[in-house]
Amino acid sequence: MWGTPLVVLLVGGGLYFLIYSRFIPYRYFWHAIEVLRGKYDNPDDPGDISHFEALASALAATVGMGNISGVAVAIAVGGPGAVFWMWISAIVGMATKFFTCTLSVMYRGHDSEGHLQGGTMYIITEGLGKKWKPLAGLFAVAGLFGPLPIFQANQVTQIVRDFLLIPNGISDPNNHFNTDLISGLVILAVVSLVIFGGIKRIGKVASKMVPAMVVLYVGSVAYILLVHVDVLGEYLLLIVTDAFTANSVMGGAVGALIITGVRRAAFSNEAGIGTATLAHGAAKTKEPVREGLVAMMGPFIDTLVVCTMTALAILVTGVWTSGDVNGISLTASAFQEAMGPIGVYVLMVCVLIFAFSSLFTYSYYSTKCLGFLAGAERQKYFNYFYAAAIIFGSVATIEAVLNFTDGMFALMAIPTMTAAILLSPKVMSAAHDYFDRMKNESLQE
Numbered sequence: 001m002w003g004t005p006l007v008v009l010l011v012g013g014g015l016y017f018l019i020y021s022r023f024i025p026y027r028y029f030w031h032a033i034e035v036l037r038g039k040y041d042n043p044d045d046p047g048d049i050s051h052f053e054a055l056a057s058a059l060a061a062t063v064g065m066g067n068i069s070g071v072a073v074a075i076a077v078g079g080p081g082a083v084f085w086m087w088i089s090a091i092v093g094m095a096t097k098f099f100t101c102t103l104s105v106m107y108r109g110h111d112s113e114g115h116l117q118g119g120t121m122y123i124i125t126e127g128l129g130k131k132w133k134p135l136a137g138l139f140a141v142a143g144l145f146g147p148l149p150i151f152q153a154n155q156v157t158q159i160v161r162d163f164l165l166i167p168n169g170i171s172d173p174n175n176h177f178n179t180d181l182i183s184g185l186v187i188l189a190v191v192s193l194v195i196f197g198g199i200k201r202i203g204k205v206a207s208k209m210v211p212a213m214v215v216l217y218v219g220s221v222a223y224i225l226l227v228h229v230d231v232l233g234e235y236l237l238l239i240v241t242d243a244f245t246a247n248s249v250m251g252g253a254v255g256a257l258i259i260t261g262v263r264r265a266a267f268s269n270e271a272g273i274g275t276a277t278l279a280h281g282a283a284k285t286k287e288p289v290r291e292g293l294v295a296m297m298g299p300f301i302d303t304l305v306v307c308t309m310t311a312l313a314i315l316v317t318g319v320w321t322s323g324d325v326n327g328i329s330l331t332a333s334a335f336q337e338a339m340g341p342i343g344v345y346v347l348m349v350c351v352l353i354f355a356f357s358s359l360f361t362y363s364y365y366s367t368k369c370l371g372f373l374a375g376a377e378r379q380k381y382f383n384y385f386y387a388a389a390i391i392f393g394s395v396a397t398i399e400a401v402l403n404f405t406d407g408m409f410a411l412m413a414i415p416t417m418t419a420a421i422l423l424s425p426k427v428m429s430a431a432h433d434y435f436d437r438m439k440n441e442s443l444q445e
Contacts, residue, residue, distance in 0.1 A: 118281010
């Protein structure tokens, strides 16, 4: 599925949004920060969570294992040049998030219990009409399985096993099924405390976890870069040059390198995939454009800041040449090289926070998709299946987990990007109206 057509749809669609919007995501970046800080919050507006909680919930899903493990996989498979194409994907992804998440508030619908809901499936049915419902159904089916917690559970289990249990003789390196199963059960117990509380509890937990985890991780990587500051410039240049030669790993296959970068960026920031529309569609606001502006901050924080930090840590420490294609092990090696034995434990803390924050939000995405397909009164039962998937992810191979998740994300992107492109004139009309009103209000003040 992740061939040229899908890459063209995501990157080409993002470029279209960027140019068509006349660079709105960048021109109004400061205004987006003001909205995020709560300047325009109104508790009486329709929705369930604040602008900040909506972004925190979306970031809780995106600033996760894709940033730690996914980036490492991209470099191991594609070399340093893959990072450049992740950057490009994120830059155009900011425009994509602006359009898709503006639409997620503009075309909210009601579930079978009468509650206000947002998301790609409602964008399609409310914005394009009932005849497009099969496309909405495709998104909802893929959205049931794409956000399953298998990747997060798999990577948490692996780092605990490889860097804590095996070195201390608790787990057998040749037969670790039992300890993986126990790790899965522990993860399940923690996640269950949050996910059965719905989006309001998830939003409150995420709004506290996300700022802390970004500060901790960025601070840790900043130390690694400081230790290796002498080669930092060299690797920044290599990222750019290798993007157009693919000599490091791909042997000159630039097309394959671009696909690798875009694929991993899509898993990391999810721009164009549509999962973020489910979180931002729950925001308390009557102004769709405001939520689009808040949402565009996601790829900036997720990919341009956090993913870049991970990539540079792996490159400057030299561990990317080891031949290890397992993402979490590669990142752990970078931390260990710069910080010594304590580095693994610092990363382990970051991994646990990142993974659990993703696990909380992903459950909300899947239950909303089930509510659309089978009725809101049944969506609560999906949490039990979601919980069982944690156990599966803990004992499955990383290859099986990545292939399954990537396939579902590809299916989600098709209806999301199609609807956003078709409805883009509606977004621009709303944007012109919103910014004209903001200018008039500022003049009156």
